Amino acid sequence: MLLALAVLSAAALSAAALAGRAEAQDVGGALAQLATNKYDDTEAALSVLALSGDPAAVGIVSALAEGRLVFGGTPPRVFIQGEGGALLDPLTRQPVADAPAVKPVRVNNRVRRAIEAASGALSLVSPDPAKRLEAAQAVGRSRDVAALPALDAVLAKETDPKVKSALALARASIVIGQAGVSEADRIAAIEVVGAQGNQDALALLRSVPADASPAVKDAAAAAIAGIERNLALWGAAQNVWYGLSLGSVLLLAAIGLAITFGVMGVINMAHGEMVMLGAYTTFVVQELIRTHNPGLFDWSLIIAIPLAFLFTGLIGVIIERTVIRFLYGRALETLLATWGISLILQQAIRTLFGPTNREVGAPSWMSGSFEIGQLSITYGRLWIIVFALLVFVALLAVLRLTRIGLEMRAVTQNRRMAASMGIRTNWVDAMTFGLGSGIAGMAGVALSQIDNVSPNLGQSYIIDSFLVVVFGGVGNLWGTLVGAMSLGVANKLLEPYAGAVLGKIALLVIVILFIQKRPRGLFALKGRSIEA
Amino acid sequence: MxxxxxxxxxxxxxxxxxxxxxxxxxxxxxxxxxxxxxxxxxxxxxxxxxxxxxxxxxxxxxxxxxxxxxxxxxxxxxxxxxxxxxxxxxxxxxxxxxxxxxxxxGIGRKFQKPTVFESHTVLDNLRLALKGQRSALPNIFRRETAAERECIDAIFETIRLTEHRDRLGGALSHGQKQWLEIGMLLAQDPKLLLVDEPVAGMTDAETAQTAELLREINANGHSVVVVEHDMTFVRDLGxxxxxxxxxxxxxxxxxxxxxxxxxxxxxxxxx
Amino acid sequence: MSTSETRPPALLTTSGLVFLGVLGAAVVLVPALNLLTAPDSALHVPTYVVSLLGKYLTYALLALSVDLIWGYVGILSLGHGAFFALGGYAMGMYLMRQIGPRGVYGDPVLPDFMVFLNWKELPWFWYGFDLFPFAALMVLLAPGILALVFGWFAFRSRVTGVYLSIITQAMTFALLLAFFRNDMGFGGNNGLTDFKDILGFNIQADGTRVVLFVLSAVALGLGYVLCRFLVRSHFGKVLVAIRDAETRVRFTGYRAENYKLVAFVVSAMLAGIAGALYVPQVGIINPSEFSPANSIEIIVWVAVGGRGTLVGAALGAVLVNYAKTYFTSGLLAPYWLFMLGGLFVAVTLFLPKGIVGTFYDWRARRRASDDIPGAEPAAAPKPAE
Incomplete structure (x- = not known):
């Protein structure tokens, strides 16, 4: 904002300069004027410097601002006072051999404003294109008519295409709402702004004066309609992105469940608590890193992932060996027993860590965001999607390529046959449960980044995860993937219309109805062997 | 055709x-x-x-x-x-x-794996199968008629389980379950009985008895389709x-x- | 049992008679000890205890309703709390309308929370709740219709086992979210509370509390007799047959889905009555009653007492809730969830038939060994699925 003000006043200044008040036409002349140490001359010199675009001008203006611009000698010359008081030539920046006695060039409030203006304008002509771009955008946002002549001046000289289009846009933004502009000029401006296609452009287009000609109004209306379509598309894309992000969270939470349910037919109600334990593992890892080796903080998640996998996997194996193996073939009893386990685990964490949320930090590579078109993409969400897909692929690989994966698939398809082929189904069950729980733990590491780490963390995911598994079809990982992503996207696409809570309710109802229609899910196994 | x-x-x-x-x-x-x-x-x-x-x-x-x-x-x-x-x-x-x-x-089916109602008595198994009211609400107030009782007694004679009538279905032997299931089919009084492997797991004596039983059922006017691997049994059926x-x-x-x-x-x- | 072919099993078994006897004794003793003894007497039962016991009885009725479908039909509903809560809300709406102008804002018609939300008129679905008969009808219809619609879809599409459990859980979760919303018009987060009187009687008065207790006991007793009547009828035998071999039932010519639906709706209505009796005794109904955790807890009551025994369900509800009251009010409060969780695990592992079911087994074995004829065969459910 400050920059915009500065650019504006500089533009006004240079407009005045162009009108003929300036006596000096180049940087040399401006230096001579500065040496007179008169406010008027200083101001005039600043306006020349502002438009010069000379790299040296930037140094001179900033030296003046910092009180390091001095003058002295006969005839008076201007120097820049360097480090340790050495006098430097303002153009070459070389020390001056015969340094005269010097005084700083005087500055009053008027000059100070002129300095600000000049440094703003200089950024419009700065050699750095990034700075020019920023200055052009600032002018565009300010929409002050006074900046027009300056813009026209730099527009003619500008070569960088990006900066040039920013300047053109800035100019169009100003022209569009200004009185006394020719119809052609205004329509051209509307086109430039319309091509922008964002919210700002929409506001600009709506500011077309009421007394503008019908042609102008039509052009504006067309441009507005185009932008609104465009924005709706981007908005949908953004929602799809949020949906994929939510879907990957659901995928992480549900995929372990899909394995235990698919292979063992076991509903593990404590699955959410495995996620919660994974999140707390992350918390403990970060605490240890903070106290022992803060430099490793950016690695904390990478360290936590295998630890969470091993820890929750171990807990899973313990649960399977001590409780679940006695309940095979009794799915509903297993459901109740694991619910009991979930209560115990929650209370254990509550006792150990307290009932309140625990702070889990984000490493630097997870924070921040970038934009694609009108899409805003945060690194945190991006990494979670990547992580979810990696886990998915890794799991597929385990199931397809390893011995234990082969045995798991065998047990899924025909437990008795697998047992009679010499597969130790007990061991497969324990490993499956451990694997499912371990994946839940890894999901917990990811979820610690986007959700509150509290003893109740798991509960908020358990119902959603079940719906994903049931929706996708049991015993089919691809079904889980599709189920998670479609539920995530559907949720986020419903939200703008129904609100977060109603959207969620609507989704629950849809899934309930869907299960009625296809009781075995999206990718159900078919055939004679599937009995009710 | x-x-x-x-x-x-x-x-x-x-x-x-x-x-x-x-x-x-x-x-x-x-x-x-x-x-x-x-x-x-x-x-x-x-x-x-x-x-x-x-x-x-x-x-x-x-x-x-x-x-x-x-x-x-x-x-x-x-x-x-x-x-x-x-x-x-x-x-x-x-x-x-x-x-x-x-x-x-009027199509009754006996499953390959004998399926009877295990926590009901043999008698109740037959009562449930007996031809009659099938709607939910009237069955809340249903009472057994004398004719129904006679019909069940007759089936008990046919399937030779009279002395087991008060045992739980789940407590019967494999062969007895097969017979009970056939009895339940009879109680339904179907025009067509589909019988899937009725003698699997039976002794030779039981197998012969089952063949006789099925012939008897057929003689009483029921059509029967039997799926079976046991060639002796199939030969017995003739x-x-x-x-x-x-x-x-x-x-x-x-x-x-x-x-x-x-x-x-x-x-x-x-x- | 050898003559049972002419005589259906007795409506009331020994354990049923004991159960009704205990209830009857409670109906006489508790009010007497509350109203007729001096407050400082050692025998005096304070009013809060009367209401606490009344609350246990409504839980027992709720457990009974769950046992009817879980124990006898094999439907493990993880959303039965929703029917309980709907019955409770119907009663709560009546009680809210009875407050009249005595609310904080003094609006003659609108409940306080509506005034607070700046609503100008009563939403249509609140009409009629100022009349007790209408509200009482809704106590039955609201859960009944939900169960009818939900069950019709679910049973017709043959959603069974854990799938059914999960969608019942999703159902109550959706209702939980819905009732949390202020826009729904049911008081949002805070629910309905600050009740003043019921049918003109002060809801805080000892006499009213005692009557509510008696009503809860009577409802439980009648509910038990109704369930017994159902399960020993031909209808009930079909239900058990469905639990054990649903496919066989279909091939025998019964529409299994209709039987399930009738049982489910009856069960939901019983749960609704339990909720309606619960609300005036605890003085509040809020969306947390819809939480899936609550519904699962009901299952453990039934499992502890003994699934498929009816008496056991009621007993389990009272025992577990007594334990909950005892432990959550003392020093052991932080450990209650450990105990509840442990209970879930222990019952499924070591006491799969529950207290009453195990007792029946023991009694049947003893009779068998004593060679006493007429041992009642325990209606022991197979392990689920």
């Missing part, structure tokens, strides 16, 4: 189609070109056959020949991809009905035999004719 077009004309009454009509309208059960596919696997492949009223038919065939799928299709558990299944002389299209409706029409292979009929005739068939020997009986 093998293509669908003829069939469609046949089921219209009084169309005067003479001989062709006779076959369909006289058949109790009529299957024509029935095909069922599971994930690309053809469980039934253009299967056609008929069962006459009062007939008993044995079906043999190797595992995967489609015997159970055929029963699933007849009883409405599986819908055929294409083909016709008619009951009662072509009056009823079974492919449009579900299990319950088909059961009510009825027309049909061999299924890869979802269609391989051979049909007396047991001797079928066992002499080259293809049957090759795919099923072995040399």
């Amino acid at each position: 093998s293509d669908t077009e003829t069939l469609v004309r046949d089921i219209e009454p009084d169309d005067g189609l003479g001989a062709a009509k006779k076959t369909l309208t006289e058949a109790l059960l009529y299957l024509n070109a029935v095909t069922v596919t599971f994930d690309g696997f053809r469980a039934l492949n253009e299967l056609s056959f008929t069962v006459d009223p009062g007939e008993m038919r044995a079906i043999i065939g190797p595992n995967g020949a489609g015997k159970t799928t055929m029963m699933d299709v007849i009883t409405g558990k599986t819908r055929p991809d294409k083909g016709d299944v008619f009951f009662n002389g072509g009056t009823t299209d079974l492919t449009r009905l579900d299990e319950t409706e088909i059961a009510t029409l 009825v027309r035999v049909m061999c299924l292979h890869e979802g269609s009929v391989l051979a049909e005739g007396t047991l001797d004719q079928v066992s002499a068939n080259e293809r049957v020997i090759e795919v099923y009986l072995g040399r």
Whole structure:
């Protein structure tokens, strides 16, 4: 904002300069004027410097601002006072051999404003294109008519295409709402702004004066309609992105469940608590890193992932060996027993860590965001999607390529046959449960980044995860993937219309109805062997 | 009488189609070109056959020949991809009905694995199966009539379980469960009984008794279709035999004719 | 049992008679000890205890309703709390309308929370709740219709086992979210509370509390007799047959889905009555009653007492809730969830038939060994699925 003000006043200044008040036409002349140490001359010199675009001008203006611009000698010359008081030539920046006695060039409030203006304008002509771009955008946002002549001046000289289009846009933004502009000029401006296609452009287009000609109004209306379509598309894309992000969270939470349910037919109600334990593992890892080796903080998640996998996997194996193996073939009893386990685990964490949320930090590579078109993409969400897909692929690989994966698939398809082929189904069950729980733990590491780490963390995911598994079809990982992503996207696409809570309710109802229609899910196994 | 077009004309009454009509309208059960596919696997492949009223038919065939799928299709558990299944002389299209409706029409089924109501007494098992009111609400206030009691007593005599009437279904031996299930079928008083491997796991004596039992049931006017691997048992039945292979009929005739068939020997009986 | 072919099993078994006897004794003793003894007497039962016991009885009725479908039909509903809560809300709406102008804002018609939300008129679905008969009808209809619609869809599509459990859980979760919303018009987060009187009687008065207790006991007793009547009828035998071999039932010619639906709706209505009796005794109904955790807890009551025994369900509800009251009010409060969780695990592992079921087994074995004829065969459910 400050920059915009500065650019504006500089533009006004240079407009005045162009009108003929300036006596000096180049940087040399401006230096001579500065040496007179008169406010008027200083101001005039600043306006020349502002438009010069000379790299040296930037140094001179900033030296003046910092009180390091001095003058002295006969005839008076201007120097820049360097480090340790050495006098430097303002153009070459070389020390001056015969340094005269010097005084700083005087500055009053008027000059100070002129300095600000000049440094703003200089950024419009700065050699750095990034700075020019920023200055052009600032002018565009300010929409002050006074900046027009300056813009026209730099527009003619500008070569960088990006900066040039920013300047053109800035100019169009100003022209569009200004009185006394020719119809052609205004329509051209509307086109430039319309091509922008964002919210700002929409506001600009709506500011077309009421007394503008019908042609102008039509052009504006067309441009507005185009932008609104465009924005709706981007908005949908953004929602799809949020949906994929939510879907990957659901995928992480549900995929372990899909394995235990698919292979063992076991509903593990404590699955959410495995996620919660994974999140707390992350918390403990970060605490240890903070106290022992803060430099490793950016690695904390990478360290936590295998630890969470091993820890929750171990807990899973313990649960399977001590409780679940006695309940095979009794799915509903297993459901109740694991619910009991979930209560115990929650209370254990509550006792150990307290009932309140625990702070889990984000490493630097997870924070921040970038934009694609009108899409805003945060690194945190991006990494979670990547992580979810990696886990998915890794799991597929385990199931397809390893011995234990082969045995798991065998047990899924025909437990008795697998047992009679010499597969130790007990061991497969324990490993499956451990694997499912371990994946839940890894999901917990990811979820610690986007959700509150509290003893109740798991509960908020358990119902959603079940719906994903049931929706996708049991015993089919691809079904889980599709189920998670479609539920995530559907949720986020419903939200703008129904609100977060109603959207969620609507989704629950849809899934309930869907299960009625296809009781075995999206990718159900078919055939004679599937009995009710 | 093998293509669908003829069939469609046949089921219209009084169309005067003479001989062709006779076959369909006289058949109790009529299957024509029935095909069922599971994930690309053809469980039934253009299967056609008929069962006459009062007939008993044995079906043999190797595992995967489609015997159970055929029963699933007849009883409405599986819908055929294409083909016709008619009951009662072509009056009823079974492919449009579900299990319950088909059961009510008079088709009873005994499963391969004996399925009785294990936490009910043998008596209650028969009471539940007994032909009569099937709607939910009237059954809250239903009382057993004397006629029903007599009917159950008669079935107990037939299936030789009278002294076990108060035991739980789950407490019976394997063979007793098979008989109870047949008894439940009788209680339903169906026109057609589909019996899937009734003597699996039975002793020789029990097997012979079961054959006698089924013959008795058949003699009382019920049509019976028996799927069985036990050749001795099939011989005991002494009825027309049909061999299924890869979802269609391989051979049909007396047991001797079928066992002499080259293809049957090759795919099923072995040399 | 050898003559049972002419005589159906007795409506009331020994344990049923004991159960009704205990209830009857409670109906006489508790009010007497509350109203007729001096407050400082050692025998005096304070009013809060009367209401606490009344609350246990409504839980027992709720457990009974769950046992009817879980124990006898094999439907494990993880959303039965929703029917309880709906019955409770119907009663709560009546009680809210009875407050009249005595609310904080003094609006003659609108409940306080509506005034607070700046609503100008009563939403249509609140009409009629000022009349007790209408509200009482809604106590039955609201849960009944939900169960009818939900069950019709679910049973017709043959959603069974854990799938059914999960969608019942999703159902109550959806309702939980819905009732949390202020826009729904049911008081949002805070629910309905600050009740003043019921049918003109002060809801805080000792006499009213005692009557509510008695009503809860009577409702439980009648509910038990109704369930017994159902399960010993031909209808009930079909239900058990469905639990054990649903496919066989279909092939026998019964419409299994209709039987399930009737049982489910009856069960939901019983749960609704329990909720309606619960609300005036605890003085509040809020969306947390819809939480899935609550519904699962009901299952453990039934499992502890003994699934498929009816008496056991009621006993389990009272025992577990007594334990909950005892432990959550003392020093052991932080450990209650450990105990509840442990209870879930222990019952499923070591006492799969529950207290009453195990007792029946023991009694049947003893009779068998004593060779006493007429041992009642325990209607022991198979392990689920």
